[in-house]
Amino acid sequence: IRFILIQNRAGKTRLAKWYMHFDDDEKQKLIEEVHAVVTVRDTKHTNFVEFRNFKIVYRRYAGLYFCICVDVSDNNLVYLEAIHNFVEVLNEFFHNVCELDLVFNFYKVYSVVDEMFLAGEIRETSQTKVLKQLLMLSSLE
């Protein structure tokens, strides 16, 4: 995985996790490009887009676009499932998550991301385990 991006329809970034090094202005450019590419596509289009020399696997949930940028050779459907897994965990964790939850508790979202993805790979796929960990982490606060 090169990076994970959560954007809303207007293009505001709700979460950006980079697994590869980019300069700041490169990051901005990437964000804008991803937004431009992903918002034009409606339901009739596939969930995979070729983007520079990578691939973007994305899924739209209400007003949010969850995008994962992977290598061309990676299996698309795997990451699509990973996105869905991630969103389900978020849902459980925040109890019917909405966009505002992500905005106000963004550091918690980051910890969820870190539980499920690490160093560019999928780390944990079992939702129960992830939720257990997160509960323990939040009890420490």
Added chain:
Amino acid sequence: MALKKVKGTLERVLDKNLQDLVRGIRNHKENESKYIAECIDEIKQELKQDNLAIKANAVNKLTYLQMLGYDISWAAFNIIEVMSSTKFTFKRIGYLAASQSFHEETDVLMLTTNMIRKDMSSQNMYDSGVALNGLSCFITPDLARDLANDIMTLMTSSRPYLRKKAVLIMYKVFLQFPEALRPAFPRLKEKLEDPDPGVQSAAVNVICELARKNPKNYLSLAPLFFKLMTTSTNNWVLIKIIKLFSALTPLEPRLGKKLIEPLTNLIHSTSAMSLLYECINTVIAVLVSISSGIPNHTASIQLCVQKLRILIEDSDQNLKYLGLLAMSRILATHPKSVQGHKDLILQCLDDRDESIRLRALDLLYGMVSKKNLMEIVKKLMVHMDKAEGSHYRDELLSKTIEICSQSNYQYVTNFEWYVSILVELTRMEGTKHGKLIANQMLDVAIRVQAIRHFAVSQMAILLENSHLLANNSQRNGICEVLHAAAWICGEFSEHLSNPKATLEAMLKPKITSLPGHIQSIFVQNILKLYGKILKAAEAKEDDSLKKEVHTLLQEKLPVFIQSGDLEVQERACSILQIVKYIMKLEEKGAAVADEVENLYAGELNPVAPKAQKKVPVPEGLDLDKWINEAPDDSSDEEVPGNTFFLTTEDEHRSSYQHGDESRPTYEPTEEELEKRKAIRKTEVEHNPHYLKDDGKGHKPRHKDAFDAKDIPVAEIDLSVPLHVPGLSSSDKYMVLQQKTEKAHKGKKEKGKKKKKKGKGKTQAEESDEDEVAAVHTVSTIVDAPEGMAGSDHEDDKKSGDVYKALDINLD
């Protein structure tokens, strides 16, 4: 003192926490940057405080701002302070900020080494966890070197939570610090058999990523992975392992053979699409490597193709896309199996999603045959007309041309049809492939002799209507077609029915609005046509025609002399001089048409692509020696106007190298030739604008159409497609073909032989199709220096990058 404290508390009460910040930003949508600048100032104040809670709060806010795109690298030191706090929440905030904003350039990273080490060995597993998390984002070679050992010990920790993290981080460590791979590798192997499935899958992940780049080092692990594959039920792990195998099979064909069995089982049994897709991909990879032809692998291919068909027929766009993608991989090696699904692919062409259409296009490339080429191309043209995005249209256009021209036009039976297709394509608006079309026209005209007559007549019509095409010359690829048209008319002018009319068309003043290189072609070809006309006129002893032509040229050529492009100027001047000269000679009564025509004698063949490189260097020639003495920086590179034009005679000699030539009354001696050559060479070296013409490669200058040139790109915007009278429509050929097909169906058994020259292909491969006779033959003669075997395969090795460093033998 007490006042200070009170003040401090007050301030703390008023401090914004994260929620306030976010709310504030949302409320201040109009003057957002101003509000944020205020907030940043406040944050700077807070950071100066000693209280860690305040600092942590500030860092939290900074992280949020960073996500919005503001740079927070100035706070790096403060972030480290927060990271070093003992309270877990603060520490986590610090690490989060670090992972977002630190990168290799951050100077303060070296301060973090010890702290991270301490965190990693802490008793609290969450501390170490968060440290590992953060580390993965900002690890540098120094950090990697120092911390590699600690991470390795963590891999054997008692808690699976930590083991997992440590294993995954090792990958990043390896990328930064490859020497760590060798000692860490045995531990990594152990993790593959770890009781906890999470750790196991983490280890599989890491090894898969490593193996993808340097597969041969990991072949020894193959049996282990095999066992894992057959025993594991976790889909995620399976997918990774299968992908690993597809990377390994090119190196180890026996592995491939063993794999087919379990893979086909999996394909049959699984219901997960992702797993299915991965298996199919791997099977294809395996079959590519054992292309020696085992009987039972055709069954596997059939299975794959079947499954892919199901994927493509599915209504879910994603599956369709993946199915098409995999099919195109099969197409590369087993085109026959895919051909049966042509109808499905054609259907996909009508899909609404552009990426699916592009994939289907790619597949079509391998599916054309003589019979359906016309239909397919017609369909593509219809698409092009109603295509929305110009990118897609360009793709279509280039693909169409590629399909038609593959393997020396193997599938094009009727070249008249093809030429008319090309002409129709020129009417396509706004495309940047004008050059491609032009190339094709030139190619066809040169190589297919029989078609020249037709091509020339079409080109002549194009020229006459060139004013329509020359309108918008900013980003225009269509102009390039005029380039081809002019050249074809000039070169094959014997087929022109009315050379004088074409000459007039070429001299129209509108031409001057075309880009420079096109104008120069025009001027060049004007001379060729002129020669032709002269010859005809002389044969008929038609003096009045000669006079007409002369006056025409004398009137119109000066326009070109005033052109801004140097090439055009040069050529126009030289031609004008020739014309004046010839007129003088005419008055004296000498017949010069022959000589003029001899300027262009000799047939031009296409040059093989690597011919220039293959020319053997003649002995005794040292390419690195200066030809003359080293040129001193002479300041007369900008040659003043007069002397420039006086040297046109030398330029003649260089331009017309490809033909025999002799000036009518002026025979230069050997020495003078040598002297002129030397003068010219120095001239050439000094003149920055002169386009060098190598004597070796037989590459006449206007053949540069085959090389990439900088084309001034221009926009053409024709809202109404042109209907130019006289240009034939491609439809009539299709109808013609269908009629002849019906007539020929009865004669199928008579076995028509194909008359293609120079083709190695036998009929056996196409035995199941009707043999459609080629109407025209394609010449495959290509210019090349002697002894050139075939084109080289020059691999361009990509630069090594990090993964090469990981290429260590691990046994």
